[in-house]
Amino acid sequence: MMRLILGNRNYSSWSLRGWLAAKQSGLAFGEVVVPLYGSGVVADGDAKALLAPSAGRVPVLWDERPEAAAVVWDSLAILEYLADRVGRDRFWPRGDEPRALARAMVAEMHSSFAGLRGQCPMNIRRRYQGFVLNAAARGDCDRILTLWAEARARHGQGGPFLFGGFCAADIAFAPIVLRFVTYGVALPGFAEAYAMAVVEHPWMRAWIEAAGREEWVVERFEQAVSA
Secondary structure, three states: OEEEEEOOOOOOHHHHHHHHHHHHHOOOEEEEEOOOOOOOOOOOOOHHHHHHHHOOOOOEEEEOOOOOOEEEEOHHHHHHHHHHHHOHHHOOOOOHHHHHHHHHHHHHHHHOOHHHHHHOOOOOOOOOOOOOOOHHHHHHHHHHHHHHHHHHHHHOOOOOEOEEEOOHHHHHHHHHHHHHHHOOOOOOHHHHHHHHHHHHOHHHHHHHHHHHHOOOOOHHHOOOOOO
């Protein structure tokens, strides 16, 4: 059995990525939600121990099989660990060219776009009207849309997602889709269709609904950051 340690669903983009990776694996796993930033009391008594390997960061995956116990933190490391367990074709597009592009896009998403992250923290429950992106966030959005357009044009013919079927690239960009919804970012037609497909994915619907039921509020993420 595996246990996945998550932060608040409403705010934790990295937790969403780890959770989607666990769902994509098809393996059974339990969940422990640890409220972040002093937003609540952790009911699970061993939460500190569960987060110790990552120095308190989420997500953390505990694979507790007697024959092959392991602990993995960081959403991309979790995705790659699960891909090793169940087969990489479950996570990555088939073919050298699409797989190379998908890997590069996921790596860029994992390490970049600080402007958008900084001005637009994930907050699934909020909706902003007339929100103005600053120059750094707008530049990040333009780059993301360029990546989406390339993936869809070159490799998206088999379905509504970046590479046709739902894969690691969609897992990486799913929180960006939710940010675009929250902050009312105008999207061109192809990107709007892609964003709708992501939001309507059953796993995403389940996460969004669970975020809506959470009672925790982190005030610093409830205030819009001006341009």
